[in-house]
Amino acid sequence: MNAIGRCADRATRGDEMPDHASIYDHDAAQYDRLVSREDVDGALARTIADLIPQCVETVVELGAGTGRVTRLLAPRAARVLAFDAAAPMLAVARARLDAAGLGARVSLAVGEHHALPAPDGVADAVFxxxxxxxAVGWYPEGWRGRVDAALAEIARVSRPGARAVIIETLGTGTETPSPPAKLVPFYAHLEARGFARRVIRTDYRFADAAELAELIGFFFGPELATRYAGGRDVPECTGVWVREG
Ligand SMILES: C[S@@+](CC[C@H](N)C(=O)[O-])C[C@H]1O[C@@H](n2cnc3c(N)ncnc32)[C@H](O)[C@@H]1O
Structure with missing residues (x-):
């Protein structure tokens, strides 16, 4: 990933949150273990099925990571063009897609949100x-410009009428929406640009307390791991912002 001008989350928040950019470059397999424990009730899969009710020709995905959203999109499209800045994340995505028998319909490529290596007007839906x-944590001074550049790319690759869907956290360790304060202006920014918010729960369920401590601590830091110590479950509220084309 291009690190020029980017601040580590830790540096901007001054707390004990792990450095997520470093995780995407160096700990992709561990990240994948974490997200494979999220959405125990399958709400994300149901939401994607609702948003793509009929199989479409092409879905473009930004920030595909290790492919947990990609694997839900792939059965609903003839092809998925999925991009991410971190090649190590895409390597895990490729292995998981192939293992699930979905690899043939997914193209994975390194690509930044603001410069997607995809043709104009190709997508029936963008996720x-x-x-x-x-962008908010990594570019505290310039995130609005970066978000608008990503939205411009989403518009460029979209066919007329294509739906755009942005999924983000509304709070880890909370049973009702309680977004991180620093993301509230970002969500207002999306809504000012025509995105409408839905709320779903994508709770985590781990194999046991040791796995919860390991994986929650790894990605969210020691405070959250301590709060849920001894259990298996961590609630998660998720926002799904949809803009009709
Ligand atoms: C929290 S992970 C989400 C991955 C996947 N979508 C999922 O749901 O598990 C964030 C991903 O966004 C990617 N990312 C963040 N900023 C990016 C940018 N400007 N361009 C491309 N990828 C970016 C990271 O490399 C990382 O893989």
């Missing part, structure tokens, strides 16, 4: 899961 909001 970005837990990916665009990183």
């Amino acid at each position: 970005a899961g837990w990916a665009i909001a990183h």
Whole structure:
């Protein structure tokens, strides 16, 4: 990933949150273990089925990571063009897609949100899961411009009428929406640009307390791991912002 001008989350928040950019470059397999424990009730899969009710020709995905959203999109499209800045994340995505028998219909390529290596007007729907909001932490002075550049790319690759869907956290460790304060202006920014918010729960359920401590601590830091110590479950509220084409 291009690190020029980017601040580590830790540096901008001054707390003990892990450095997520470093995780995407160096700990993709561990990240994939974490997200494979999210959405125990299948709400994300149901939401995607609702948003793509009929199989479409092409879906473009930004920030595909290790492919947990990609694997839900692939059965609903003849092809998925999925991009991410971190090649190590895409390597895990490729292995998981192939293992699921979905690899043939998914093209994975390194690509930044603001410069997608995709043709104009190709997408019947565009998805970005837990990916665009990183601009707020990484570019505290310039995130609005970066978000608008990503939205411009979403518009460029979209066919007329294509739906755009942005999925982001509304709070980890909360049973009702309680977004991180720094993301509130980002969500207002999306809504000012025509995105409408839905709320779903994508709770985590781990194999046991040791796995919860390991994986929650790894990605969210020690405070959250301590709060849920001894259990298996962590609630998660998720926002799904939809803009009709
Ligand atoms: C929290 S992960 C989400 C991955 C996947 N969508 C999921 O739901 O698990 C965020 C991903 O966004 C990618 N990302 C963040 N900013 C990016 C940018 N400007 N361009 C491309 N990828 C970006 C990161 O490399 C990382 O893989």
